[in-house]
Amino acid sequence: MPPPLSQHLLANHLVGFLGSALLLSSFAMLAQRRMTSLVRIFALQGILLTLSTLAVAILSSESHLLFSALFTLAFKVVLLPAILFRLLDKLHIQGEVESLVNVPSTMVLGLGIVVFSFTLAAPISELASTVSKGLIGVGLASLLLSFLMMITRRKALTQVLGFLGMENALFFSAINATYGMPMVVELGVAFDVLVGTFVFGIFFFQIRETFESLDLKHMDTTSME
Amino acid sequence: MILLAIVLCPLTGALLLGAIGHRRGAAHLNVLISFLTFGISLLLVRQVFTTGPVTGGAEQLFSDGFSAIFVVITGGVGATTSLFSLRYMAIEKAHGHLTPERTRLYLALYQVFVLTMLVVLVSNNLGLLWVSLEGATLATVLLVAWTRTPASVKAAWKYFILCGVGIALALFGTILLYFASEKTLGPGGTALLWTHLDSVKSSLEPTVIGLAFIFFIVGYGTKVGLVPLHSWLPDAHAEGPTPISAVLSGLLLNVALYAILRVKVLADASLHNALTSHLLMGFGLVSVLLASLSMWKRQDIKRLFAYSSIEHMGLATFAFGLGGPVGAFAGLLHMTAHSLIKSAIFFVVGHVVQTSGSQKIPDIRNIADRTPDLARALTVGGLAITGLPPFAIFASEFLILSAAVSRAPWTLPPLLLALLVTFGVIFRRIQEMTGGFDFPVPKPLHQPILTFFPIWIHFGLALFIGLFFPETVGLLYHQALLSVGLTHGQ
Numbered sequence: 001m002p003p004p005l006s007q008h009l010l011a012n013h014l015v016g017f018l019g020s021a022l023l024l025s026s027f028a029m030l031a032q033r034r035m036t037s038l039v040r041i042f043a044l045q046g047i048l049l050t051l052s053t054l055a056v057a058i059l060s061s062e063s064h065l066l067f068s069a070l071f072t073l074a075f076k077v078v079l080l081p082a083i084l085f086r087l088l089d090k091l092h093i094q095g096e097v098e099s100l101v102n103v104p105s106t107m108v109l110g111l112g113i114v115v116f117s118f119t120l121a122a123p124i125s126e127l128a129s130t131v132s133k134g135l136i137g138v139g140l141a142s143l144l145l146s147f148l149m150m151i152t153r154r155k156a157l158t159q160v161l162g163f164l165g166m167e168n169a170l171f172f173s174a175i176n177a178t179y180g181m182p183m184v185v186e187l188g189v190a191f192d193v194l195v196g197t198f199v200f201g202i203f204f205f206q207i208r209e210t211f212e213s214l215d216l217k218h219m220d221t222t223s224m225e
Numbered sequence: 226m227i228l229l230a231i232v233l234c235p236l237t238g239a240l241l242l243g244a245i246g247h248r249r250g251a252a253h254l255n256v257l258i259s260f261l262t263f264g265i266s267l268l269l270v271r272q273v274f275t276t277g278p279v280t281g282g283a284e285q286l287f288s289d290g291f292s293a294i295f296v297v298i299t300g301g302v303g304a305t306t307s308l309f310s311l312r313y314m315a316i317e318k319a320h321g322h323l324t325p326e327r328t329r330l331y332l333a334l335y336q337v338f339v340l341t342m343l344v345v346l347v348s349n350n351l352g353l354l355w356v357s358l359e360g361a362t363l364a365t366v367l368l369v370a371w372t373r374t375p376a377s378v379k380a381a382w383k384y385f386i387l388c389g390v391g392i393a394l395a396l397f398g399t400i401l402l403y404f405a406s407e408k409t410l411g412p413g414g415t416a417l418l419w420t421h422l423d424s425v426k427s428s429l430e431p432t433v434i435g436l437a438f439i440f441f442i443v444g445y446g447t448k449v450g451l452v453p454l455h456s457w458l459p460d461a462h463a464e465g466p467t468p469i470s471a472v473l474s475g476l477l478l479n480v481a482l483y484a485i486l487r488v489k490v491l492a493d494a495s496l497h498n499a500l501t502s503h504l505l506m507g508f509g510l511v512s513v514l515l516a517s518l519s520m521w522k523r524q525d526i527k528r529l530f531a532y533s534s535i536e537h538m539g540l541a542t543f544a545f546g547l548g549g550p551v552g553a554f555a556g557l558l559h560m561t562a563h564s565l566i567k568s569a570i571f572f573v574v575g576h577v578v579q580t581s582g583s584q585k586i587p588d589i590r591n592i593a594d595r596t597p598d599l600a601r602a603l604t605v606g607g608l609a610i611t612g613l614p615p616f617a618i619f620a621s622e623f624l625i626l627s628a629a630v631s632r633a634p635w636t637l638p639p640l641l642l643a644l645l646v647t648f649g650v651i652f653r654r655i656q657e658m659t660g661g662f663d664f665p666v667p668k669p670l671h672q673p674i675l676t677f678f679p680i681w682i683h684f685g686l687a688l689f690i691g692l693f694f695p696e697t698v699g700l701l702y703h704q705a706l707l708s709v710g711l712t713h714g715q
Binding site: 216 | 285350352353355356359360363366367370373374375378379381382385386389390393394396397399400401403404407408412414416417430432433436
């Protein structure tokens with residue numbers, strides 16, 4: 001039996017609200033300077049992702065999405081932030097602050113990206129048959145915002161968070177466009193992200209050992225042809 | 226069964242070497258496993274070409290003629306490179322650059338790398354293909370940083386970040402593809418399976434597929450090293466250990482281009498226009514031009530040949546963009562020839578760097594008097610890679626140019642210019658390195674037969690293909706391209 005209309009509307013609003021909150025969190029990451037806060041925002045993004053998956057699952061009564069939501073909770077809210085906090089702790093960079101130049105212009109660029117993404121996603125949204133099809137643009141916008149973060153930041157850890165943010169955005173797009181990818185693919189992607197995070201971790205220590213800093217500007221001075 | 230075997234062989238190798246890779250004889254075990262994988266790949270190609278495409282592993286694994294050719298190239302070059310790395314690592318060890326722990330890491334990751342490339346090639350699921358290609362990046366990133374010099378750590382970081390971004394965009398492409406195919410094939414596991422996609426490719430939604438292809442070519446194109454997404458490639462090739470440069474250049478770039486070509490087939494059938502061809506031609510042409518011009522100022526021998534890899538991958542991409550029976554055939558032949566020749570050149574370069582103690586071209590002089598065998602091999606490599614007859618690259622470049630004459634004549638002048646520049650630069654540099662007037666201290670290589678065996682095998686094969694291209698192989702290539710649907714023109 002389909003749920004009553006009022007409930008539907010409420011859930012629809014909820015999905016929309018969570019989507020915009022996710023977009024907002026991408027902007028927050030773009031402007032945040034403190035390492036610890038960045039990891040917190042990343043964890044928050046994981047929570048938003050879990051809730052939005054849950055909402056879509058209930059709204060569409062696709063039961064496998066419940067599993068995806070549970071998995072996101074375990075992986076992106078608990079495991080990955082735990083690893084990242086541990087890294088911050090081990091590398092003693094909890095309090096580190098990155099100096100950012102041109103936050104306003106980055107933000108304006110970010111706004112442009114959002115407009116561009118929605119234009120690009122509009123024809124796709126029309127074709128989609130999911131309950132949350134309007135949010136495909138949000139996914140694409142978050143993807144490109146995380147991308148922007150990766151190219152504007154100079155610290156190793158921020159680039160990694162940008163990378164993980166991209167992965168979040170991709171997951172979000174998949175949920176809203178097609179109710180998620182086939183399970184085997186989703187697990188494979190998660191496996192890659194996990195291995196990737198460990199490799200990043202190994203790297204941090206190597207970079208620190210070789211350059212005595214995690215700031216990539218020290219790497220820039222290493223002469224290469 | 227055979228598909229499972231070809232995945233399990235390097236997997237077992239990786240686990241085994243991860244456990245005992247620090248012991249004596251582990252490097253020999255690596256060679257053994259690599260040759261076993263090569264043997265299985267030969268069995269696979271035989272089965273595919275006698276009884277048709279093979280599926281296995283609950284439909285997740287699949288191989289047709291097109292992928293079987295790449296499986297053999299990967300298996301073969303993987304095996305000969307393991308031989309080269311046996312000698313290379315023995316010399317490094319004698320120089321005191323190695324600890325048992327690092328050897329173990331190296332050997333295990335080598336097998337993981339071969340494994341991920343093979344999974345990309347025999348995966349029926351385009352989602353798993355993505356997972357595996359990302360796995361190949363993860364495996365090689367640690368290998369590039371393996372020497373732990375500041376430059377190598379920097380190169381590996383750049384490689385990691387750029388390819389990570391690229392591959393994320395390709396995942397968005399995969400999502401879009403799934404989105405389009407799910408409409409016809411229904412949700413669930415089958416909508417990303419190549420065998421199913423292939424049968425419904427003409428009814429996929431063109432707007433979505435067009436957008437997906439753009440994400441794919443940018444994403445996987447980063448890994449192919451297409452300009453302007455190439456900047457990780459020279460660094461990773463120059464700073465990693467040379468056996469890894471050989472497999473990166475000879476195999477990984479091919480595998481990434483293979484992924485693009487698979488998607489191109491789907492996109493062509495859905496779009497009914499020349500979008501994919503024009504994109505491939507554009508990216509290819511720009512890569513060829515920029516890479517050849519960048520070679521002018523390169524003072525680092527590995528970087529020089531890394532740019533040459535960008536140039537050749539650009540040529541192959543351009544050839545597939547031209548399309549048609551000749552263009553596609555030329556592209557496939559070019560990829561084969563480039564794999565053989567470029568990996569052998571890196572084998573030679575590895576020993577040149579080891580005997581000279583530097584990889585800067587101005588510091589490498591008078592190889593001809595110090596180690597005449599190496600000078601000879603380097604000259605032959607130079608002849609082969611610049612496309613002089615009778616080597617295989619001459620044949621493929623000739624075919625590419627003749628396809629270009631008939632399909633896009635305006636591309637001919639820039640292509641010829643680029644080929645000429647590459648020829649000039651590579652020869653000038655090789656002459657500088659082999660000649661020179663300092664008083665040479667002869668530096669013979671120990672075990673010359675083992676050292677030169679993989680090198681001459683590769684050059685010999687390239688020569689053989691160029692001189693008498695066996696008709697059966699030609700037929701197999703043609704059949705492979707036909708079955709996958711790449712011979713259709715614009």
